[in-house]
Amino acid sequence: MTRLSTRFAARVMGLLFLGGVMSAQHVSAQVPVDGCVTCHAGLTQSELSSPVSAFRTDVHSERGFRCVDCHGGDPTTQDKARAKDPARGYRGKPRGAQIVTTCARCHSDAGLMRTFAPAQRVDQAAEYATSAHGIRLATGDQNVATCASCHHAHGIRRVKDARAPVFPTNVAALCASCHSDPQHMKGYTSSGGASIPTSQRDDYEKSVHFTALTRQNDLSAPTCNDCHGNHGAAPPGVDAVSNVCGTCHAVFAAKFATSAHSQIFDRACVECHSNHAVLTTSDEMIGTSKDTLCWTCHEAADDAGFVGAGRMRTSIESLKTALAANSDLIARARNAGMEVSDEELALAEVRTKLTQARTEIHTFDPAAVDQVVNEGLKALTAVELAGNQALADLQYRRRGLFISLVAILLVVVGLFLKIRELNLRRQ
Amino acid sequence: MARIIDWVDDRLNLSDVRHFIAEKGVPIHTQKIWYYLGGMTLFLFLVQVASGILLLLYYRPSADEAYESVQFIVTQVEFGWLIRNIHSWSANLLILAVFAHLFSVFFLKAYRKPRELTWITGVLLLFVMLGFGFSGYLLPWNELAFFATKVGTGIAGAVPIIGGPLMRFLRGGDDVTGATLSRFYALHIAILPAITTLLVAAHLLFVQRQGMSVPIPIAQRLKRGERLRQMPFFPDYILRDVLLWYVAVALLAALAAFYPWELGRKADAFAPVPPGIRPEWYFLAMFHTLKLLPSHILGIEGEVVGVVGFGLAAVALLLVPFLDQRAAREEPSPLFTALGIGGLVYFVVLTIIGHLAS
Amino acid sequence: MPGRFDRRGFLDSLLGAGFVSTLVAMAYPVWRFLIPPASGEPVTQSVVAAQASQVKPDSGMLFKFGSRPGLLVRTQDGELRAFNAVCTHLDCTVQYKADTSQIWCACHNGLYDLSGNVVSGPPPRPLERLVVNQRGEDVVVSRT
Numbered sequence: 001m002t003r004l005s006t007r008f009a010a011r012v013m014g015l016l017f018l019g020g021v022m023s024a025q026h027v028s029a030q031v032p033v034d035g036c037v038t039c040h041a042g043l044t045q046s047e048l049s050s051p052v053s054a055f056r057t058d059v060h061s062e063r064g065f066r067c068v069d070c071h072g073g074d075p076t077t078q079d080k081a082r083a084k085d086p087a088r089g090y091r092g093k094p095r096g097a098q099i100v101t102t103c104a105r106c107h108s109d110a111g112l113m114r115t116f117a118p119a120q121r122v123d124q125a126a127e128y129a130t131s132a133h134g135i136r137l138a139t140g141d142q143n144v145a146t147c148a149s150c151h152h153a154h155g156i157r158r159v160k161d162a163r164a165p166v167f168p169t170n171v172a173a174l175c176a177s178c179h180s181d182p183q184h185m186k187g188y189t190s191s192g193g194a195s196i197p198t199s200q201r202d203d204y205e206k207s208v209h210f211t212a213l214t215r216q217n218d219l220s221a222p223t224c225n226d227c228h229g230n231h232g233a234a235p236p237g238v239d240a241v242s243n244v245c246g247t248c249h250a251v252f253a254a255k256f257a258t259s260a261h262s263q264i265f266d267r268a269c270v271e272c273h274s275n276h277a278v279l280t281t282s283d284e285m286i287g288t289s290k291d292t293l294c295w296t297c298h299e300a301a302d303d304a305g306f307v308g309a310g311r312m313r314t315s316i317e318s319l320k321t322a323l324a325a326n327s328d329l330i331a332r333a334r335n336a337g338m339e340v341s342d343e344e345l346a347l348a349e350v351r352t353k354l355t356q357a358r359t360e361i362h363t364f365d366p367a368a369v370d371q372v373v374n375e376g377l378k379a380l381t382a383v384e385l386a387g388n389q390a391l392a393d394l395q396y397r398r399r400g401l402f403i404s405l406v407a408i409l410l411v412v413v414g415l416f417l418k419i420r421e422l423n424l425r426r427q
Numbered sequence: 428m429a430r431i432i433d434w435v436d437d438r439l440n441l442s443d444v445r446h447f448i449a450e451k452g453v454p455i456h457t458q459k460i461w462y463y464l465g466g467m468t469l470f471l472f473l474v475q476v477a478s479g480i481l482l483l484l485y486y487r488p489s490a491d492e493a494y495e496s497v498q499f500i501v502t503q504v505e506f507g508w509l510i511r512n513i514h515s516w517s518a519n520l521l522i523l524a525v526f527a528h529l530f531s532v533f534f535l536k537a538y539r540k541p542r543e544l545t546w547i548t549g550v551l552l553l554f555v556m557l558g559f560g561f562s563g564y565l566l567p568w569n570e571l572a573f574f575a576t577k578v579g580t581g582i583a584g585a586v587p588i589i590g591g592p593l594m595r596f597l598r599g600g601d602d603v604t605g606a607t608l609s610r611f612y613a614l615h616i617a618i619l620p621a622i623t624t625l626l627v628a629a630h631l632l633f634v635q636r637q638g639m640s641v642p643i644p645i646a647q648r649l650k651r652g653e654r655l656r657q658m659p660f661f662p663d664y665i666l667r668d669v670l671l672w673y674v675a676v677a678l679l680a681a682l683a684a685f686y687p688w689e690l691g692r693k694a695d696a697f698a699p700v701p702p703g704i705r706p707e708w709y710f711l712a713m714f715h716t717l718k719l720l721p722s723h724i725l726g727i728e729g730e731v732v733g734v735v736g737f738g739l740a741a742v743a744l745l746l747v748p749f750l751d752q753r754a755a756r757e758e759p760s761p762l763f764t765a766l767g768i769g770g771l772v773y774f775v776v777l778t779i780i781g782h783l784a785s
Numbered sequence: 786m787p788g789r790f791d792r793r794g795f796l797d798s799l800l801g802a803g804f805v806s807t808l809v810a811m812a813y814p815v816w817r818f819l820i821p822p823a824s825g826e827p828v829t830q831s832v833v834a835a836q837a838s839q840v841k842p843d844s845g846m847l848f849k850f851g852s853r854p855g856l857l858v859r860t861q862d863g864e865l866r867a868f869n870a871v872c873t874h875l876d877c878t879v880q881y882k883a884d885t886s887q888i889w890c891a892c893h894n895g896l897y898d899l900s901g902n903v904v905s906g907p908p909p910r911p912l913e914r915l916v917v918n919q920r921g922e923d924v925v926v927s928r929t
Contacts, residue, residue: 481815481819505818507818510814
């Protein structure tokens with residue numbers, strides 16, 4: 001070659017090389033070449049094309065994961081056979097237990113998870129294996145929930161994301177999507193042999209927990225997973241009920257544990273408060289009349305429980321009545337303009353005692369309830385005294401008035417006599 | 428005492444004043460008892476000023492603190508309950524005295540020439556006193572006061588043409604809020620007192636200048652040459668005045684002790700209107716009249732007709748001396764006497780009905 | 786005639802005495818009214834909760850704030866904090882728990898941290914914070 005052509009060839013090669021590098025860079029600067037996305041986005045069947053758009057908002061996508069990371073295969077080609085070649089690692093759509101293994105491949109790997117979310121647990125798959133869902137899945141039942149049933153497969157959001165199906169306010173609807181469907185639940189029985197009911201969600205929505213969670217924005221209120229477990233979901237055994245409720249209602253659980261009922265009740269708290277339809281409590285639940293809960297077992301008038309129930313109810317009602325009467329008295333004194341803030345403070349303390357008395361009911365020991373009630377009643381006697389004293393002070397003012405009136409009357413009479421005297425002098 | 432007066436006299440030459448006081452006389456006749464109402468009104472107003480100034484030391488004019496400050500006065504400040512109750516009761520007695528003074532002057536036709544200006548300043552003072560009552564009523568910021576103000580300022584909105592802006596001006600906004608309280612406070616302690624000072628000064632000046640009016644029959648007798656016995660103002664009349672003032676003080680103290688004013692509940696703008704809400708008794712006749720009017724009269728809203736009617740009545744009241752030509756000629760004027768009786772009866776009856784209706 | 790009763794003079798002195806006594810009877814309440822009461826301000830706004838030396842570090846004490854209870858806490862670092870001591874769950878009165886340096890409600894085991902935030906238990910909202918200032922030895926707690 002001539003010197004000219006060598007230089008020319010070198011330039012051309014350089015340009016080609018540059019072009020090649022540039023085009024390679026240009027390609028990698030775009031969204032990485034993902035044959036899966038390119039192909040599936042254009043498909044008409046929605047179940048094949050929807051994962052593409054769903055995955056864009058997925059938390060894994062944010063971290064740089066792609067289709068291949070779960071499904072395997074070759075993303076660099078758009079040739080279907082080559083992309084989905086098992087020899088190139090293609091795993092296909094996981095089903096049943098495969099879903100768990102797919103997710104657990106990363107999520108049970110502590111070393112890997114540490115590089116993405118160090119505080120996240122890595123035992124979900126192990127827990128799941130102990131759950132009612134996991135146990136049934138192991139027998140080959142594909143009808144049960146797996147990771148994807150709750151977290152979904154492609155548009156996975158963080159648990160803290162309010163749009164996630166596993167965000168606390170969404171959990172009940174999520175579980176109900178299977179558990180409230182009679183068709184889905186057909187044939188399943190609980191450990192006792194009875195078929196599993198489908199009324200849980202309806203019951204739960206009547207409860208104070210649901211109200212607290214959805215209407216009072218109290219995210220600490222329990223939903224399905226708080227009592228049944230997350231990944232290890234199973235109904236708590238009847239022995240566990242008191243412990244489960246007691247994780248939040250510690251004081252009640254502790255008092256209940258000391259009571260005779262803790263030995264007698266099969267289902268502890270659930271006997272009186274129900275499991276899903278936990279309604280607002282009221283004093284009407286206790287007592288000796290037919291519409292009380294106590295009456296369910298304690299009907300006979302000579303029954304110690306009957307007597308005890310009556311005593312506890314009467315005790316609480318006496319405190320309520322006295323509290324109402326004294327609140328009224330203090331309100332009247334206040335309205336008349338007397339200083340009663342000390343008494344108002346005392347009344348707040350008595351209201352505390354009433355709350356504590358209602359807690360004490362869970363010992364099912366009338367003496368314990370009486371003790372708290374009597375403390376409240378004792379405080380009220382002082383309040384009543386002060387309230388009546390305040391009203392009496394109003395009377396005291398009238399006495400003070402009479403004295404000044406006497407002085408005024410003296411002047412009035414004196415003036416009157418003076419005027420008369422002046423008149424007489426004028427004549 | 429005499430030495431002090433001499434000392435001032437040496438410097439300011441009070442001889443005119445001393446002569447005037449010594450010579451000032453009050454005519455004696457069967458109707459002279461009504462003369463005391465003017466002095467009583469003035470006395471009760473001074474009681475209001477004194478008790479008001481005392482309350483001012485502790486009162487806080489903001490929606491957050493007004494109620495609490497009144498509660499503080501009544502419960503923590505020594506004799507606070509007494510001062511507050513005197514102020515509330517004296518307000519009512521003052522307005523009662525103002526009305527009694529108005530009606531007595533009206534029936535005695537003391538408004539006739541040459542006392543037209545005295546009458547006009549007096550009627551203006553009536554409006555000012557009603558303004559004091561309305562503005563002061565809101566200041567404790569309790570439920571009753573809040574809603575009464577809401578209703579009252581709402582009625583102001585019924586005035587044709589200027590009603591809307593007038594209501595916004597009174598309320599300091601579209602609704603009764605802390606802004607209304609600020610405004611009413613300014614009205615109550617500064618604006619109205621300033622106006623009152625001028626009007627009372629003029630009113631008293633005119634009275635001193637012109638002396639006491641006598642009923643028309645007696646005036647006619649005087650014209651024919653008869654002489655009327657006079658009571659020296661000092662000390663005779665003054666002693667009687669002071670006696671009546673002492674009786675008023677006794678009455679106020681008794682009312683304060685036996686019928687103390689309630690604190691009520693703190694105003695809550697978002698609470699529902701308490702049932703049976705109504706204004707104080709001196710507005711009750713007007714208020715109930717508006718309630719009784721049909722919703723539409725000749726195509727105009729009933730409330731508007733009522734408010735315009737009251738406005739016209741107020742103007743008529745001011746112009747009475749010019750309208751009553753017979754009295755101006757010192758002739759008996761039974762028409763106006765009848766009108767006065769009608770007005771008084773209407774006022775009393777509507778007030779009673781209004782009270783019983785709630 | 787000697788011993789004749791001077792009625793006019795008697796009347797005058799009686800009247801004079803009457804005037805003076807009624808004037809005193811009216812002036813006395815006014816004078817007492819003018820003297821500022823011990824509590825100074827309406828107690829719903831501001832209160833002297835305690836003397837600074839009374840409150841030791843890592844301790845809390847209840848005080849009266851108008852008609853409601855208040856809790857005054859001195860942290861381990863010596864900082865004074867005050868809260869409305871009414872538990873946001875069912876209105877029981879809370880107390881200071883020295884062993885964990887938290888605020889505790891005995892009724893249903895509610896726990897708050899020293900910023901008033903709920904740590905555990907049933908309370909749905911944090912405790913209301915109150916403003917603390919020191920005026921000499923007086924610890925003054927106010928609403929805003």
